[in-house]
Amino acid sequence: MKKIEAIIKPFKLEDVxxxxxxxxxxxxxxxxxxxxxxxxxxxxxxxxxxxTVDFVPKIKLEIVLEDAALEGAxxxxxxxxxxxxxxxxxxxxVNVEAAVRIRTDEKGEEAV
Amino acid sequence: MKLSAILTLLLAALLFLDSTQPAAGQxxxxxxxxxxxxxxxTAAAQTPKDPTLEQRLADLEAYVGNGxxxxxxxxxxxxxxxxxxxxxxxxxxxxxxxVLFMTLPGLALFYGxxxxxxxxxxxxxxxxxxxxxxTILWWLCGYSIAFHASTGNGxxxxxxxxxxxxxxxxxxxxxxxxxxxxVYSMYQLMFAIITPALIIGAIAxxxxxxxxxxxxxxWMFVVYFPLAHMVWGVDGLMNGVWNPTASIKAIDxxxxxxxxxxxxxxxxxxxxxxxxRLGFGKEPMQxxxxxxxxxxxxxxxxxxxxxxxxxxxxxxxxxANAFTTTxxxxxxxxxxxxxxxxxxxxxxxxxxxxxxxxxxxxxxxPACGFVDSNGAVIIGIAxxxxxxxxxxxxxxxxxxxxxxxxxxxxxxxxxMGALLTGFLVTDKVNGNLSFIxxxxxxxxxxxxxxxxxxxxxxxxxxxxxxxxxTLVMAIVGTVVIAYVVKALVGLRPTADVETAGLDLAExxxxxxxxxx
Numbered sequence: 001m002k003k004i005e006a007i008i009k010p011f012k013l014e015d016v017x018x019x020x021x022x023x024x025x026x027x028x029x030x031x032x033x034x035x036x037x038x039x040x041x042x043x044x045x046x047x048x049x050x051x052t053v054d055f056v057p058k059i060k061l062e063i064v065l066e067d068a069a070l071e072g073a074x075x076x077x078x079x080x081x082x083x084x085x086x087x088x089x090x091x092x093x094v095n096v097e098a099a100v101r102i103r104t105d106e107k108g109e110e111a112v
Numbered sequence: 113m114k115l116s117a118i119l120t121l122l123l124a125a126l127l128f129l130d131s132t133q134p135a136a137g138q139x140x141x142x143x144x145x146x147x148x149x150x151x152x153x154t155a156a157a158q159t160p161k162d163p164t165l166e167q168r169l170a171d172l173e174a175y176v177g178n179g180x181x182x183x184x185x186x187x188x189x190x191x192x193x194x195x196x197x198x199x200x201x202x203x204x205x206x207x208x209x210x211v212l213f214m215t216l217p218g219l220a221l222f223y224g225x226x227x228x229x230x231x232x233x234x235x236x237x238x239x240x241x242x243x244x245x246x247t248i249l250w251w252l253c254g255y256s257i258a259f260h261a262s263t264g265n266g267x268x269x270x271x272x273x274x275x276x277x278x279x280x281x282x283x284x285x286x287x288x289x290x291x292x293x294x295v296y297s298m299y300q301l302m303f304a305i306i307t308p309a310l311i312i313g314a315i316a317x318x319x320x321x322x323x324x325x326x327x328x329x330x331w332m333f334v335v336y337f338p339l340a341h342m343v344w345g346v347d348g349l350m351n352g353v354w355n356p357t358a359s360i361k362a363i364d365x366x367x368x369x370x371x372x373x374x375x376x377x378x379x380x381x382x383x384x385x386x387x388x389r390l391g392f393g394k395e396p397m398q399x400x401x402x403x404x405x406x407x408x409x410x411x412x413x414x415x416x417x418x419x420x421x422x423x424x425x426x427x428x429x430x431x432a433n434a435f436t437t438t439x440x441x442x443x444x445x446x447x448x449x450x451x452x453x454x455x456x457x458x459x460x461x462x463x464x465x466x467x468x469x470x471x472x473x474x475x476x477x478p479a480c481g482f483v484d485s486n487g488a489v490i491i492g493i494a495x496x497x498x499x500x501x502x503x504x505x506x507x508x509x510x511x512x513x514x515x516x517x518x519x520x521x522x523x524x525x526x527x528m529g530a531l532l533t534g535f536l537v538t539d540k541v542n543g544n545l546s547f548i549x550x551x552x553x554x555x556x557x558x559x560x561x562x563x564x565x566x567x568x569x570x571x572x573x574x575x576x577x578x579x580x581x582t583l584v585m586a587i588v589g590t591v592v593i594a595y596v597v598k599a600l601v602g603l604r605p606t607a608d609v610e611t612a613g614l615d616l617a618e619x620x621x622x623x624x625x626x627x628x
Contacts, residue, residue: 044398045453046226046463047503047517051396 001096001109002070006061007035007089008081013059019080020063023072029062039087058089064096066109160190168192174289175200178426181289196283197290203427204291204299210418211302215239215309218415222408222466223313226516229400230613231317232623238312238321242328243305249332250301251276257333258340259287259300266349266359269341286346286354288425299422300340307336307371313516314379318389318610321618323603327382327593335378335589339370339582350578353544356559362578363537363545363562363571365434366423368478368529369582376523377586380514385594386603388513390610397515402462409466413442416473420480433541434480437488438473441480444489445472448496456504467503467521471495474525479533482545487536494532499525530579534572539563 008016013030020028034055041054065073070093077091101111163171163183170182175197183191220239224232246254256273263270273279276297284293308328315324342350343364350369352361364370389397399405420438424431449468450460475495476488483491503520514520539545547563548554557563565571597603604610609617616622 045457045459045461046399047467047520048505048507049397051398053396053398 001064001099001112002067003094003096004061004063004065004070004073004077005092005094006063006077006081007033007058007091008061008077009083009087009089010057010059012081012083013061015080016061016077019076020073023076024069025063025065025073025076027063031060031062033058033060037087037090056087064099064112066112160188163189163191178290178424178428181285194282196281196292196295200288200290200426200428201292201295203431204288204295204422204425207418207422208295208299208302210415211299211306211422212243212415214412214415214419215302215306216243218408218411219306219309220408221404222412222470223316223516225401225403225405225408226313226399226463227316228397228613229624230615230622232400232615233619233621234321234614235312235316237619238324239309241321241325242309242312245325245328246305246308246332247301249329250297250304254304254332254337255279255297255300257337258304259297259345261347262341262345264347266345266347266351266355267342268338269345291425296425299425300344303367303371303419304332304336304340307367307375308332310371310375310518310522311379311382313518314383314514315386316515317614318515318605319386319603320601320605321614322601323597326601327597330593330596331378331589334593335374335585336370339374339585342581343367343370343578350581352557352560352562352574354556356556358556358560358562360577360581361557361560361562361565361571361574362530363482363533363575364478364530364578365481365533366420366477368474368526368533369578372474372477372522372526373530373579373582374586376519376521376526377583378590379518380512380523381587381590382594383514383519384512385591385598389515390607392513399463406462406466409469413469413473416442416477420473420477424481430481430542430544433484436485437480437483437491438476440485440488441476441492441495442469442472444492445469445475445495448493449500452497452500464500467517468496468500471499471521471525474499474522475529475532477526478529479536482533482538482542483536484538484541487538490536491529491532494528495525498528527579530575530582531572534575535569537566537571539566 010032017028034057036054036056039056041052041056044051044053061077063073074091074093082088098107099111100107167182167189171191171193174180174182175193178200181191183189216239220236224235227235253271253274255276256271257269260269260271260273262268276294279293279297281292281294283289283291284296287293287296308331312324342348343362344351347355349358350360350362352358352363362369416438417435421431421435424434446465446469449471450464453464454460472492472495475491479487479491499521502524503517507514507517507520537545544555545557545563545566546555547567548558555563557566562574565574594603605614605617
């Protein structure tokens with residue numbers, strides 16, 4: 001089992017969700033997050049005061065899936081989230097050791 | 113004959129309106145009803161004579177044009193319209209409510225949106241607390257000090273109207289021939305509420321509630337009540353329009369000196385004594401809700417019509433002019449501020465539009481009943497530019513932490529407005545400033561020399577004197593009071609409280625919860 005953690009632009013969420021559905025992904029967890037990479041932040045001016053806002057709003061997707069589905073899911077996210085401009089985000093993959101479906105007690109790949 | 117018949121019908125209709133106007137709860141002993149009852153039922157038993165038809169018509173004409181009451185002072189004749197005039201009185205009550213709306217919730221939202229989310233409720237509690245506190249002081253003796261005649265000093269009214277004794281529904285002709293005295297008192301109360309509430313913008317996010325309540329209590333007695341008396345009291349020493357012996361012939365229609373200069377300069381002094389917010393200049397301190405700020409701005413603009421047009425104390429020609437000039441200056445100020453931002457810093461911001469609108473309102477306040485439309489547009493342009501540079505450059509240069517720019521907008525704008533009023537005033541829009549040759553019917557402005565100053569375009573000199581006196585009162589008063597409060601209860605909360613936010617520590621509540 002693997003977990004994909006993808007950081008994407010907030011307005012790309014619907015496109016990514018749709019693309020993942022088309023390759024058979026049945027669930028995901030989404031959070032509103034803030035952060036920065038090479039895109040950096042922006043400045044805001046309120047009357048005399050100017051503030052540099054380093055953290056840019058992003059969406060974080062978390063998907064746990066069987067190994068066989070991994071490549072298709074990564075390709076779907078990368079294609080759907082791309083604008084070609086700085087700040088499109090990143091996709092990370094980590095190993096998952098165990099999974100349990102709480103309702104049925106199913107374990108492992110059965111549970112994801 | 114035909115005309116008089118029509119007028120008699122009109123008179124009958126108006127009298128009917130007047131007799132139906134006193135609401136339930138008015139005791140039979142009060143004059144408005146008493147007159148109607150007496151003339152209807154027991155005319156024979158009455159000593160004063162009935163007015164002639166001519167006198168009755170003259171009284172009605174005076175009502176329509178907000179003129180002086182024809183039979184005032186004549187005890188031999190009973191007026192049939194001795195109470196308030198329903199139109200003017202109704203207008204005044206609506207205006208009073210509009211001015212309260214400026215503070216609750218207008219100013220509370222305007223300021224509340226500009227602070228960080230952990231301090232939103234502290235701003236609201238301060239606005240609400242001031243509304244209650246100042247009302248109690250007003251009833252106690254504040255109104256009397258501000259508006260009862262003084263013993264001759266023109267500075268401090270006597271206490272005859274303490275507990276609002278004698279301030280009833282009948283007009284006090286010193287302040288409004290056709291508006292109930294108690295309505296006038298409540299109208300002025302709303303000004304007394306918003307003025308100290310403006311100060312909290314400069315000291316937001318870092319002053320103890322206890323210290324604010326004590327500061328405002330003392331400040332009302334030392335700065336506001338005397339200033340209001342001097343500028344608007346019947347024998348006020350700066351009341352150029354109504355006091356024939358005013359020593360400073362200043363004009364201030366709706367409170368450029370009394371409200372905006374006094375609060376703005378006091379705010380600067382208090383914020384200097386208080387010190388900067390923890391982390392000022394290092395941590396981001398953006399407004400937590402520009403949406404809330406914009407809603408508050410709209411309410412301030414709407415409410416300000418009560419503030420400015422209502423200061424005519426009648427729905428008359430002067431109120432109509434004030435309504436017009438207020439609209440023009442505010443819209444122009446809002447637009448110019450944002451355009452100046454666009455030109456100098458690249459983007460027109462919502463806070464720029466909002467700040468420009470408030471600045472326009474502040475600067476037109478002393479002038480609205482004295483300048484014409486062109487004067488209002490000039491004032492709007494000045495309001496969009498000068499306070500903008502004060503908030504941007506002056507604040508950065510001097511390094512004070514005027515958190516929400518009370519000084520930059522209200523002190524800079526108010527002072528400029530008081531001065532511009534002197535340059536742009538014209539008696540064409542306000543007959544009370546006109547020179548009257550006939551000594552017998554001369555107005556106060558003719559007697560004290562104001563009319564001549566206006567005609568000679570020299571009024572700005574008197575305005576400068578009023579500015580000077582207001583500055584001294586506000587600055588000296590605030591320095592003394594701030595140190596007294598500091599010694600008694602301390603000004604600032606602990607660093608822990610300030611960092612965590614005043615809402616939870618001082619008021620036991622939070623403005624926002626992540627769940628529920």
